[in-house]
Amino acid sequence: xxxxxxxxxxxxxxxxxxxxxxCSYEVTNFRSLLWYKQEKxxxxxxxxxTSSGIExxxxxxxxxxxKKELSSILNITATQTGDSAIYLCAVGGYTSxxxxxxxxxxTRLKVLA
Amino acid sequence: GAVVSxxxxxxxxxxxxxxxxxxxxxxxxxTTMFWYRQFPKQSLMLMATSNEGSKAxxxxxxxxxxxxxxxxxxxxxxxxxTSAHPEDSSFYICSASGxxxxxxxxxxxxxRLSIL
Numbered sequence: 001x002x003x004x005x006x007x008x009x010x011x012x013x014x015x016x017x018x019x020x021x022x023c024s025y026e027v028t029n030f031r032s033l034l035w036y037k038q039e040k041x042x043x044x045x046x047x048x049x050t051s052s053g054i055e056x057x058x059x060x061x062x063x064x065x066x067k068k069e070l071s072s073i074l075n076i077t078a079t080q081t082g083d084s085a086i087y088l089c090a091v092g093g094y095t096s097x098x099x100x101x102x103x104x105x106x107t108r109l110k111v112l113a
Numbered sequence: 114g115a116v117v118s119x120x121x122x123x124x125x126x127x128x129x130x131x132x133x134x135x136x137x138x139x140x141x142x143x144t145t146m147f148w149y150r151q152f153p154k155q156s157l158m159l160m161a162t163s164n165e166g167s168k169a170x171x172x173x174x175x176x177x178x179x180x181x182x183x184x185x186x187x188x189x190x191x192x193x194x195t196s197a198h199p200e201d202s203s204f205y206i207c208s209a210s211g212x213x214x215x216x217x218x219x220x221x222x223x224x225r226l227s228i229l
Contacts, residue, residue, distance in 0.1 A: 034217050042119075042206050042220035043157070088156060090218075098170050099145065101208075101218060103157045 002027045004091050006104035014112050017079050021107045023089030024071040032092040033065055033072050034101070037085045046074070046087075079111045116140055117209050119221025127229055128199060134192045134224045136207030143209035146190035147218060148182060151204045163190045197228045 004025045013019055023033065032050045036043035047056040049065035049072060056063050060079075065072045076083055089104040116139040124132050136146055145164050149157040161182050163169040169182035179201075184190040190209075194201055204225050208218040 032217075036220075042223045045217050045219060048217045090157075092218075098162050100147065100159060100162050102159070103149075106156045108154075 002091075002093065002095060002102050004089055004102045004104035006087075006089050006107050008107060009105060010108040010110075012110045012112065013079055015080055017111075018075065018077045019079060019109060021074040021076075021087050021089075021109070022071065023074070023091075023104055024069075025089075025091040025102075025104075026070065027091045027093040027095075027102055029094040030067075030070075030091065031094070031099070034090045034092065035063055035072075035074050036088040036090065038088055038106070039085045043088055076109075079109075081111050081113050084109055084111045117143075117207065117219045117221040119207050119224055121224060122222060123225045123227075125227045125229065126197065129196055130228075132194045132197055132226060134194075134205055134207070134226075136190045136192070136209065136221050138188050138209040138219075141209075141211050142187040143190070143211060144187065145210050146184055147208045147210075148180070148190075148192050149206045149208070151206060151223075157206060160192075194226065197226070199228045202226055202228045 007022045034048050035046040047063045054065040060077045062075045086106045088106045090101040092101045118137045120135045148160045160175045161169045161171045163182050163184040165184050171177045181193040206223040208220045210218040
């Protein structure tokens with residue numbers, strides 16, 4: 001059965017700290033791994049990692065895909081209170097001829113001032 | 114960037130009512146749309162995958178007669194919750210992706226459904 005597991009489930013840090021969020025997966029015919037940030041409404045897209053793009057960076061956020069270990073990390077440096085959110089990892093792959101995304105449980109990050 | 118519009122954002126209605134939720138891709142052709150359900154403090158649970166012009170593929174445990182999905186065009190998919198009951202109350206989110214599986218899916222803002 002396909003699954004995506006994220007850790008930790010929740011995390012509380014202080015502003016300025018660096019955090020590392022983890023995502024591991026077992027997905028048939030893996031194609032991509034995506035990171036999303038969810039605040040009050042629907043998730044907003046952060047990064048997409050594929051075999052041809054295993055490392056992405058945008059400002060204080062960066063992500064790496066390790067296809068051997070079937071995992072990915074999301075790093076946030078110099079955290080701010082605005083980074084408080086749920087971070088979701090989704091893995092895209094083909095199952096029974098259908099392309100779909102499986103979401104992890106999410107990591108709830110709270111950044112204290 | 115890609116924009117997906119979901120409507121309505123909130124619905125409050127009586128038990129037994131059928132509710133239709135629309136999901137539109139505004140600036141790209143969405144060959145595939147996904148419908149998710151999210152319970153409080155939980156992750157997104159895929160309900161069904163919808164491809165334009167064909168029947169939706171439902172995940173195990175999701176009643177296709179309860180959750181009717183139509184994807185009649187490359188820019189519109191609808192989810193109808195038929196004869197809704199309080200246990201159907203949830204946050205429903207759609208997403209859309211284009212023809213290239215190397216492009217990410219983009220989400221609508223979600224619909225919060227409350228059945229009294």
